[in-house]
Amino acid sequence: MARPSSDYDLAIVGAGFAGSIAAATAAARGLRVALIEAKPQAGARVHTTGLLVKEAAEELDFPLELTRKIHGVRLYAPNLRSVDLFSPGYYFLATDTGALLEWLAQRAQLSGARLFTNSRVEAGRIQDNVVALEPLGITARFVIGADGPRSKIARIFALGFNRHHLCGVEAEFPPLPDAADVLHCFLDSRLAPGYLAWAVPGVGVTQLGLALRERRKPDLDAAVRKIAPRLGLDPAARIGMRGGLIPCGGLVRPFANSHALLVGDAAGLVSPLTGGGIHRAIHFGRRAGLAVADFLLDGGAHPGAVMRRLYPSFFAKRLMRIAMNIEPPRALYNALLNRPMFLSLARSIYFNTRTVAVERTFDQPDSQIRRSLISASF
Numbered sequence: 001m002a003r004p005s006s007d008y009d010l011a012i013v014g015a016g017f018a019g020s021i022a023a024a025t026a027a028a029r030g031l032r033v034a035l036i037e038a039k040p041q042a043g044a045r046v047h048t049t050g051l052l053v054k055e056a057a058e059e060l061d062f063p064l065e066l067t068r069k070i071h072g073v074r075l076y077a078p079n080l081r082s083v084d085l086f087s088p089g090y091y092f093l094a095t096d097t098g099a100l101l102e103w104l105a106q107r108a109q110l111s112g113a114r115l116f117t118n119s120r121v122e123a124g125r126i127q128d129n130v131v132a133l134e135p136l137g138i139t140a141r142f143v144i145g146a147d148g149p150r151s152k153i154a155r156i157f158a159l160g161f162n163r164h165h166l167c168g169v170e171a172e173f174p175p176l177p178d179a180a181d182v183l184h185c186f187l188d189s190r191l192a193p194g195y196l197a198w199a200v201p202g203v204g205v206t207q208l209g210l211a212l213r214e215r216r217k218p219d220l221d222a223a224v225r226k227i228a229p230r231l232g233l234d235p236a237a238r239i240g241m242r243g244g245l246i247p248c249g250g251l252v253r254p255f256a257n258s259h260a261l262l263v264g265d266a267a268g269l270v271s272p273l274t275g276g277g278i279h280r281a282i283h284f285g286r287r288a289g290l291a292v293a294d295f296l297l298d299g300g301a302h303p304g305a306v307m308r309r310l311y312p313s314f315f316a317k318r319l320m321r322i323a324m325n326i327e328p329p330r331a332l333y334n335a336l337l338n339r340p341m342f343l344s345l346a347r348s349i350y351f352n353t354r355t356v357a358v359e360r361t362f363d364q365p366d367s368q369i370r371r372s373l374i375s376a377s378f
């Protein structure tokens with residue numbers, strides 16, 4: 001059968017984590033790829049905290065200078081008592097997220113993808129077996145929608161879209177000279193109903209934010225008032241802001257049709273419990289690039305059928321999201337913080353149940369970490 005005539009084999013809308021990685025993979029396998037981004041640069045106006053779980057850090061070799069390792073979690077009850085959780089061998093990576101997204105888009109270009117910036121896709125259609133995207137006027141044999149939580153590609157091609165979100169907002173402060181090697185997580189159902197507030201010792205900044213269930217407005221000032229004194233941050237020294245929507249309703253359906261496939265946030269591939277989506281954007285972005293290359297170059301199965309076998313349904317995490325939305329009373333968190341079952345649950349969520357937790361007090365060097373339970377700063 002004759003190939004339909006098109007400018008590109010694959011158009012990818014959105015040069016975020018999912019889109020840039022799908023583009024690099026597909027282009028490296030020989031597809032003519034257009035990577036289309038609404039913003040002036042791939043890393044402009046970052047909306048995410050950009051913290052990578054270790055599993056995400058293992059998917060790609062990220063430039064060392066754009067990341068910072070964080071080895072543990074300091075979990076705070078609403079009364080600000082805290083407990084430290086560590087897990088041998090486990091870490092998170094804080095990132096210079098804007099620079100990392102730029103690097104990913106450059107990597108896609110080096111593989112042969114053509115990047116179009118300042119190019120918001122507003123409309124599209126499938127005609128004569130070819131996808132046309134407007135106003136750019138690009139045609140392609142297949143399109144991947146990697147355009148985030150409010151996917152335009154989902155709307156244009158009548159695919160499923162995200163109906164439930166958390167709303168997250170974050171302020172940036174100068175780095176703390178003596179930042180502890182922990183991700184600070186603040187449980188407080190008044191400040192952050194349905195989720196939590198956090199502070200991250202980031203790359204060249206300290207990030208302080210909160211997310212909460214939909215239809216509530218995040219009170220960032222209240223979070224800063226509560227958290228900044230605890231960490232020694234100057235509330236007046238705010239240097240930047242970021243924020244956005246976090247899909248939390250699980251996989252959208254349908255996520256594909258004859259000529260289109262959704263990945264990343266557009267597909268709802270975000271943990272409904274933790275709101276983490278970068279690992280899945282990276283992992284499934286790459287798998288989507290491979291699936292489209294197999295389909296278009298080698299007569300492989302349709303990418304929608306391939307991804308149906310791979311995409312998670314998040315069944316257990318959606319149930320846990322319902323429990324979080326109930327907004328446990330603050331007194332309950334205060335009472336639970338040092339209870340073994342609660343800590344065991346927290347460890348399994350933060351460290352993905354793979355490893356054991358260890359105890360460490362703040363002044364102990366790593367070599368003296370005791371392999372037992374948890375350390376609490378009561």
Ligand SMILES: Cc1cc2nc3c(=O)[nH]c(=O)nc-3n(C[C@H](O)[C@H](O)[C@H](O)COP(=O)(O)OP(=O)(O)OC[C@H]3O[C@@H](n4cnc5c(N)ncnc54)[C@H](O)[C@@H]3O)c2cc1C
Binds near residue numbers: 016019042122246
């Ligand atoms: C406040 C906040 C904090 C978060 N913190 C973390 C965290 O620490 N760790 C974690 O794992 N996850 C976190 N997440 C979730 C994570 O950011 C997302 O899951 C991840 O960024 C998804 O990547 P993506 O490539 O699918 O989408 P996005 O990163 O949203 O990228 C989509 C891209 O598409 C572009 N685009 C959109 N519409 C169009 C259009 N019509 N035409 C052209 N381009 C378009 C956008 O400009 C954007 O560049 C957070 C989210 C928020 C909002």
